[in-house]
Amino acid sequence: MSLAGKRILIAKPGLDGHDVGAKIIALALRDAGAEVIYTGLRKSPQYIARVAVEEDVDAVGLSILSGSHVDLVRDTVRHLREAQGGNIKIFVGGTIPQEDVEPLMTSGAAGVFNASQRIEDVVAEVGRLLDDA
Amino acid sequence: MPESQAGVLDATARRELAREISRLARASAQSVLRAAPVPMVPPARRIGFTGPPGVGKSTLVGKLVERRAAQGVSVGVLAIDPASPYSKGAILGDRIRMDQASGDPRVFMRSVSSRDSQDGMCNNVADILCAMEAHHFDELVLETVGVGQAEHAVKALVDTVVLLMQPETGDAIQALKAGILEVADIIVVSKSDLHGAPKMREVLASTVRFGAQRAVGWTVPVLGVSVETGKGLDELEAALTAHAAWVAANRTAAETQARRACYRVQDLVLRRLDDQLSALSPADYERPVAELYQRVLEGLRQT
Ligand SMILES: Nc1nc2c(ncn2[C@@H]2O[C@H](COP(=O)(O)OP(=O)(O)OP(=O)(O)O)[C@@H](O)[C@H]2O)c(=O)[nH]1
Ligand SMILES: [Mg+2]
Numbered sequence: 001m002s003l004a005g006k007r008i009l010i011a012k013p014g015l016d017g018h019d020v021g022a023k024i025i026a027l028a029l030r031d032a033g034a035e036v037i038y039t040g041l042r043k044s045p046q047y048i049a050r051v052a053v054e055e056d057v058d059a060v061g062l063s064i065l066s067g068s069h070v071d072l073v074r075d076t077v078r079h080l081r082e083a084q085g086g087n088i089k090i091f092v093g094g095t096i097p098q099e100d101v102e103p104l105m106t107s108g109a110a111g112v113f114n115a116s117q118r119i120e121d122v123v124a125e126v127g128r129l130l131d132d133a
Numbered sequence: 134m135p136e137s138q139a140g141v142l143d144a145t146a147r148r149e150l151a152r153e154i155s156r157l158a159r160a161s162a163q164s165v166l167r168a169a170p171v172p173m174v175p176p177a178r179r180i181g182f183t184g185p186p187g188v189g190k191s192t193l194v195g196k197l198v199e200r201r202a203a204q205g206v207s208v209g210v211l212a213i214d215p216a217s218p219y220s221k222g223a224i225l226g227d228r229i230r231m232d233q234a235s236g237d238p239r240v241f242m243r244s245v246s247s248r249d250s251q252d253g254m255c256n257n258v259a260d261i262l263c264a265m266e267a268h269h270f271d272e273l274v275l276e277t278v279g280v281g282q283a284e285h286a287v288k289a290l291v292d293t294v295v296l297l298m299q300p301e302t303g304d305a306i307q308a309l310k311a312g313i314l315e316v317a318d319i320i321v322v323s324k325s326d327l328h329g330a331p332k333m334r335e336v337l338a339s340t341v342r343f344g345a346q347r348a349v350g351w352t353v354p355v356l357g358v359s360v361e362t363g364k365g366l367d368e369l370e371a372a373l374t375a376h377a378a379w380v381a382a383n384r385t386a387a388e389t390q391a392r393r394a395c396y397r398v399q400d401l402v403l404r405r406l407d408d409q410l411s412a413l414s415p416a417d418y419e420r421p422v423a424e425l426y427q428r429v430l431e432g433l434r435q436t
Contacts, residue, residue: 026224029222030220032220033220033221033222035216035222035223036222036225038228040229040232047236054151054241055244056152056155083147085148
């Protein structure tokens with residue numbers, strides 16, 4: 001699966017301070033050929049949306065371990081629309097309980113990944129979702 | 134500096150410029166040549182920051198841009214990072230060091246990968262800077278990793294080149310050998326809170342003093358700067374202002390245009406040359422050099 005030429009923003013909204021997972025996925029996406037931008041910890045959905053538009057990314061990967069993922073995804077979707085980035089896809093990764101997957105998808109996430117998934121599978125799925133675009 | 138709305142982008146303009154930069158960064162030499170000429174606008178003041186990997190360029194740019202924006206100055210930033218030679222993918226890590234500045238409405242910030250370009254720039258960088266300029270920023274800032282030819286490209290594209298060097302390295306002699314110091318208008322010893330900074334400053338200052346005088350009437354300042362403590366930032370801003378005044382008095386717009394046009398043509402021709410060379414097979418290389426030379430020249434003429 002090649003992500004050549006794709007641009008992806010890896011962002012950490014919310015208050016948790018762990019970004020090992022975010023960095024691992026960033027490196028895996030790079031190795032698949034993507035250009036990856038990382039925001040750093042504790043960014044607001046508004047800031048993330050602005051960076052996504054300015055960097056003209058194809059997708060934003062939100063890494064969330066703090067538990068408020070549904071609100072954060074909804075806010076990010078709203079701010080992306082306001083910044084005219086409504087076409088940018090959103091992926092969510094982290095500790096997401098199974099019952100939250102459905103609400104996340106209806107809030108506008110294109111894909112939801114769990115921390116227990118193999119990184120190769122995550123990269124392949126991101127590639128597949130971006131290819132449909 | 135006057136408070137103004139020039140270079141303050143609304144959502145639509147921000148989106149448009151972001152898209153245009155992506156288009157240009159991917160555009161082939163032919164399609165750039167076909168495109169309509171960029172409209173003339175009053176050129177922004179262009180500043181380039183270059184130096185070895187990890188020397189502190191993004192951190193310094195982030196801090197300076199934050200200060201400029203607070204003074205009412207609008208700034209467009211283009212940060213170029215190298216791509217991985219294996220996957221052609223890249224982690225574009227400059228932005229994370231500039232996050233204080235990058236939420237400001239007066240700031241537009243974009244990271245690009247140098248992808249397969251030879252000189253550490255991205256493809257069509259000259260056109261990208263023009264596209265940014267068309268949005269009337271007061272200043273444009275270009276960050277590039279100093280590798281080989283990059284410094285000379287930066288020199289052609291900006292008005293003021295700031296070269297960063299790290300304390301406690303043997304870099305002064307290396308840089309002198311490579312001719313890197315010659316492109317600098319201002320030299321900064323970064324991370325001056327660290328041990329070894331005064332010594333490095335001394336070495337660089339004497340190197341510059343004894344080096345060939347490059348520009349009449351401009352003495353390259355060697356400044357110690359620490360973003361960590363804030364020391365030296367005022368001096369750097371003063372030096373930037375002084376160099377802008379020197380440029381205004383000593384360099385004509387025609388000279389600047391000529392230098393940029395020259396870089397642009399060279400960049401386009403070198404890319405065509407790369408295409409020609411990569412089309413040659415191992416069997417081709419068994420032919421005499423004179424024959425290959427002729428064939429490549431003809432290939433260049435045909436397109
Ligand atoms: N002590 C100290 N560290 C600094 C200072 N400025 C930057 N650094 C650190 O130096 C490291 C590299 O900083 P960057 O700003 O990313 O350097 P860069 O030159 O942009 O790096 P590349 O773009 O990767 O070539 C980071 O860990 C910074 O925190 C400073 O003034 N003092
Ligand atoms: Mg940098």
